Amino acid sequence: MPLNRKDELLEYDKLNFYYMSLPVLLLGNYAVALFLSVIMIGKVDIYSIGIWILVGTIMFLYGIYHYLSFNKLTEEEKSQQSEKWLDKYYTDTLLNGVIWGSSAILIFPENNSTSQLLLIFFLYAVGFLAMGVFASKKDMLITYVSAMYLPLILRLLFWEGDKYQNIAYILIAITLVMMLVAEYYGNIINNGLASRRDFVNIKESHEKLKDRFLSLFERAPVSIYYYNRDMNIEDANENFLHINGFRSKNELANISLANIRNNKVIQVHNAVFDGKTETYKGPFKLVADKDLYVKLSTVPLINNSGEVSGGVGIINDITNEINAQEKMIKNSYYDLLTNIPNRTLLMDKLINTINSKVDKSPYGALIYMDIDNFKKINETYGHDMGDNLLRQAVSRIEDVIKKDDIFARVGGDKFAILISSIRDTQKDTKGYINNYILRLKDRFSEPIKISGDDNLLSFSIGVMLFNDNTQSAFDILKKSETAMYAAKNSARGTITYYEDGMDDYEKEKFSIANDIHKALLNDEFYMVYQPQIDIKTNKVISAESLIRWNHPTKGSISPALFIPIAEESGSIIEVEIWTYERIFSEIKALYDNNGKFMLERVAVNVSTVHFMQPNFVETFTMLVSKHNIDPKNIELEITESGIMRNIDEAIEKIKALKDLGFTFAIDDFGTGYSSLAYLKKLPVDVIKIDKEFIDNLHSHPEDAAIVSSVIFIGNKFGLKVLSEGVENKDTLDDLDIMGCDLYQGYYGYKPMHIEKLASIVKEQT
Numbered sequence: 001m002p003l004n005r006k007d008e009l010l011e012y013d014k015l016n017f018y019y020m021s022l023p024v025l026l027l028g029n030y031a032v033a034l035f036l037s038v039i040m041i042g043k044v045d046i047y048s049i050g051i052w053i054l055v056g057t058i059m060f061l062y063g064i065y066h067y068l069s070f071n072k073l074t075e076e077e078k079s080q081q082s083e084k085w086l087d088k089y090y091t092d093t094l095l096n097g098v099i100w101g102s103s104a105i106l107i108f109p110e111n112n113s114t115s116q117l118l119l120i121f122f123l124y125a126v127g128f129l130a131m132g133v134f135a136s137k138k139d140m141l142i143t144y145v146s147a148m149y150l151p152l153i154l155r156l157l158f159w160e161g162d163k164y165q166n167i168a169y170i171l172i173a174i175t176l177v178m179m180l181v182a183e184y185y186g187n188i189i190n191n192g193l194a195s196r197r198d199f200v201n202i203k204e205s206h207e208k209l210k211d212r213f214l215s216l217f218e219r220a221p222v223s224i225y226y227y228n229r230d231m232n233i234e235d236a237n238e239n240f241l242h243i244n245g246f247r248s249k250n251e252l253a254n255i256s257l258a259n260i261r262n263n264k265v266i267q268v269h270n271a272v273f274d275g276k277t278e279t280y281k282g283p284f285k286l287v288a289d290k291d292l293y294v295k296l297s298t299v300p301l302i303n304n305s306g307e308v309s310g311g312v313g314i315i316n317d318i319t320n321e322i323n324a325q326e327k328m329i330k331n332s333y334y335d336l337l338t339n340i341p342n343r344t345l346l347m348d349k350l351i352n353t354i355n356s357k358v359d360k361s362p363y364g365a366l367i368y369m370d371i372d373n374f375k376k377i378n379e380t381y382g383h384d385m386g387d388n389l390l391r392q393a394v395s396r397i398e399d400v401i402k403k404d405d406i407f408a409r410v411g412g413d414k415f416a417i418l419i420s421s422i423r424d425t426q427k428d429t430k431g432y433i434n435n436y437i438l439r440l441k442d443r444f445s446e447p448i449k450i451s452g453d454d455n456l457l458s459f460s461i462g463v464m465l466f467n468d469n470t471q472s473a474f475d476i477l478k479k480s481e482t483a484m485y486a487a488k489n490s491a492r493g494t495i496t497y498y499e500d501g502m503d504d505y506e507k508e509k510f511s512i513a514n515d516i517h518k519a520l521l522n523d524e525f526y527m528v529y530q531p532q533i534d535i536k537t538n539k540v541i542s543a544e545s546l547i548r549w550n551h552p553t554k555g556s557i558s559p560a561l562f563i564p565i566a567e568e569s570g571s572i573i574e575v576e577i578w579t580y581e582r583i584f585s586e587i588k589a590l591y592d593n594n595g596k597f598m599l600e601r602v603a604v605n606v607s608t609v610h611f612m613q614p615n616f617v618e619t620f621t622m623l624v625s626k627h628n629i630d631p632k633n634i635e636l637e638i639t640e641s642g643i644m645r646n647i648d649e650a651i652e653k654i655k656a657l658k659d660l661g662f663t664f665a666i667d668d669f670g671t672g673y674s675s676l677a678y679l680k681k682l683p684v685d686v687i688k689i690d691k692e693f694i695d696n697l698h699s700h701p702e703d704a705a706i707v708s709s710v711i712f713i714g715n716k717f718g719l720k721v722l723s724e725g726v727e728n729k730d731t732l733d734d735l736d737i738m739g740c741d742l743y744q745g746y747y748g749y750k751p752m753h754i755e756k757l758a759s760i761v762k763e764q765t
C-alpha cells in the first residue's frame with residue numbers, strides 16, 4: 001500500500017529519530033559490552049571474550065560509519081533513500097541483537113551464578129536501553145528482542161538444568177512485560193512524532209499562508225495601507241508607495257491622513273472608527289506634488305478584543321483614466337492649437353444663451369473675426385509659422401476678452417466672441433461692441449514678429465446681434481460670418497453688422513456652384529471669340545475664346561460671376577477641360593482651303609487653380625494633339641496674381657509648354673501684385689493691360705502714365721502689349737501713339753460665334 005504524504009513524512013521523521021539516537025545507543029551498548037567483558041575476565045575463556053568484544057567493536061564502528069554517512073546526506077536524499085537507510089538500520093539493530101544474544105553462548109560463565117546473574121542483568125539493561133528507541137517500530141523490537149534473548153532463554157530452558165528453568169520463565173515474563181511496556185511507550189513516541197509532524201505541517205501551511213498574504217499585500221495591483229487611531233499610516237504596500245512617490249516605507253513615518261486637505265477623504269477614513277466601511281471616488285492628494293484621482297475604500301481593523309484598532313485603506317489609482325477622459329472631453333470642446341474653446345463648445349454656449357432670451361432681454365452678440373491675408377502669411381512663412389502667429393494673435397485677443405465672454409476658434413483663421421448680454425437698446429449695444437472691438441484692434445497696433453519680419457495683423461469683423469430666441473445658433477453663426485465677408489469685401493478692417501439680405505449673395509453662390517455640374521451635363525455652356533487686332537495694320541491676327549452660360553432659369557450668367565465660384569468649388573477643372581475640347585474642335589473652321597490656319601493664334605483662358613494642378617501640362621498637350629492643333633496657334637492666358645504664389649513651379653510649366661510651341665499672355669496685367677520686376681523672370685510673349693486702366697486712359701493722366709510705362713517696358717523686354725476693353729477711337733489713338741501693338745474691345749468687335757469669326761478672317765485674306 002503506497003503511503004500517503006502524511007505517513008511518508010512520519011516515516012521520514014522516524015528515520016531521522018533513529019539515526020539521531022544511534023550514537024547514544026551505540027556508545028551505550030559498546031560501553032556496557034566493554035564493561036561486561038572486563039567483568040567476565042577470569043570467569044570465562046579469554047578467547048571467547050576476545051572474539052565477542054572484537055565482533056562487538058566491528059559492529060560498533062560499522063554503526064558509527066552508518067551514522068556518519070547518513071548525516072552527510074541532504075534532506076532530499078534522506079527522504080528519497082529512506083527505505084534503504086531504514087534497511088541498514090534494521091540490519092545493524094538485528095546484528096547488534098545477535099551479538100548480545102551470542103553473549104549467552106560465548107561469555108556465559110559456567111559455574112559462577114553471581115556472574116551469570118550479572119550477565120542476565122546486563123542483557124536486560126541493554127534491552128531496556130534499546131527499547132526506548134525501538135519501541136516506535138514494533139517489528140524491529142520483536143526482531144531485536146528475539147535475537148537478544150532467545151539464545152539465553154533457550155540455553156536456560158534446555159541446557160542448564162531445572163533450577164535455571166524457573167529463571168528462564170521469569171525472563172520470558174520480564175521480556176513480555178518489557179514488550180508490553182515498549183508497546184505502550186512506542187505509541188507515545190509515535191503519537192509524539194505524529195503530532196510533531198502535525199505541528200510542522202501546520203507551521204508550514206501557516207508560513208505559506210503568511211507568505212501568500214504578504215506577497216498579495218506587497219505586490220497587489222492596488223494600494224493597501226493600515227492606519228491607526230491617530231490616522232498615522234503604519235504600513236503600506238509597494239503600490240501605495242509608488243503612486244504617492246515614496247521611495248521607502250521609512251518615509252511613511254511622518255505621514256498622517258489627518259493632514260489631507262479634503263474633508264470627504266478624511267471622513268471616509270474616520271468612518272472605520274464607527275465600525276463602518278466607506279467608499280469614495282475623487283481627487284486624493286497625500287503628498288504635495290502628487291495629484292491623484294482614486295477610488296478609495298476603507299475597512300475597520302478589529303483587534304483580538306473586538307475593538308477597532310485602526311483601518312485598512314484600499315486605493316485604486318484611476319488618475320490616468322480620468323486624465324485620458326478629461327483630455328478626450330477637452331479635445332472635443334477645445335482647440336488643440338490654441339487651447340481656446342472650439343466651434344462645438346461655442347455652439348453649446350450659444351444655444352444656452354439663445355434659450356435664455358425669452359423676453360427680448362438685453363442683446364447678445366456674436367462677433368466673427370477673420371485674419372486678413374492669413375493665407376498669404378501661411379504660404380510665405382509655412383504652416384508652423386502660421387500656427388505660431390495664430391497662437392500669438394489668440395493671446396493678444398485674450399487680453400481683451402471679458403470673463404463671461406466665450407472666445408472660440410471656429411476655423412483656420414476664424415474666431416468668434418460670444419457676449420451673452422449687453423444693453424437693452426440696439427444703439428447702446430452697438431456702442432459697447434464698437435468699443436470692445438476698438439480695444440481688440442488696439443492690441444494689434446504693434447506688429448507680430450514672424451521669422452524676424454514684422455507683420456501688422458488686421459481683421460475683418462462681422463457682428464450679429466440678437467435679443468430673442470427666434471433664430472437658431474446655426475443661423476446666428478452663419479449671419480455673423482456673412483457680415484464678416486461683407487466687411488472683407490468693403491474696406492478692410494471695418495466692423496460690419498449683419499443686415500437682412502446680406503446673405504443673398506452667399507445663397508446665390510451656393511446655387512450657382514451646384515448648377516455648374518448640371519450645366520456641363522445639359523450643354524448649357526458655349527464658346528464665343530473676341531478678335532484681337534493689330535493696331536498698325538488694323539487686321540485681326542488672333543482671338544480670345546470666352547465662355548458663355550445660358551442658364552435655363554436665370555438666363556445668361558457672366559463668367560465674371562461663375563468662374564470664381566467654379567474656382568472656389570473646384571469644378572473649374574471640369575469646366576476648362578470642356579472649353580478646350582470645344583475650342584479645339586470649333587477652330588477647325590479657321591483653316592483655309594489649303595489647310596492653313598488663317599489667324600496667328602487663338603487665346604484660351606487658363607485658371608491658375610487649373611494651371612497649378614500637377615498634371616496640367618500633360619492634360620493640356622494631350623487635348624491639343626488629340627484635335628491635331630499646332631501648339632504655335634494656341635496662346636495661354638494666365639493671370640499674374642495666381643502664378644506669383646508659386647512662381648518657380650509656374651515658370652517651369654510655362655517653359656515646358658513654350659518648348660512645345662505654345663505662347664503665353666499675362667492677363668489683367670496691373671491689377672494684382674504686378675510688378676514690372678517679375679516680367680523679366682516670366683518667359684511670356686504678350687502682356688494684356690487690364691480694361692481698368694484703359695477705360696479712363698484719355699481722361700486720367702495717371703492711368704495714361706501707367707499704360708505708357710507698361711508699353712515702354714514691355715517693348716523693351718521684347719514682349720507684345722495688348723490693351724483690353726478699348727471702346728472708342730480716342731483710346732485707340734492714344735494707344736497707337738504710346739506704341740501699343742494690339743487691342744481687343746467693343747470698338748473693334750464684341751465676342752462672337754466661331755462662324756462669324758471665320759467669315760471675318762476669310763474676308764481679310
Ligand code: C2E
Nearest residue numbers: 546547559560563579605606607725726727744745746747
Ligand atoms: P478676361 O479674360 O479679362 O476677358 C475679357 C473680358 O472683357 C470678357 O468678359 C470680355 O467680354 C470683356 N470685354 C472685352 N472687350 C470689352 C469692352 O470693350 N468693353 C467691355 N465692357 N467688356 C469687354 P467676359 O467674357 O464676361 O469674361 C469675364 C472674365 O471671365 C474673363 O476676363 C475671364 O477672366 C473669365 N472667362 C471668360 N471666359 C473664360 C473661359 O473660357 N475660361 C476661363 N477660365 N475664364 C473665362
Ligand code: CA
Nearest residue numbers: 544605637667
Ligand atoms: Ca482673358
Ligand code: CA
Nearest residue numbers: 667668690724
Ligand atoms: Ca483680362
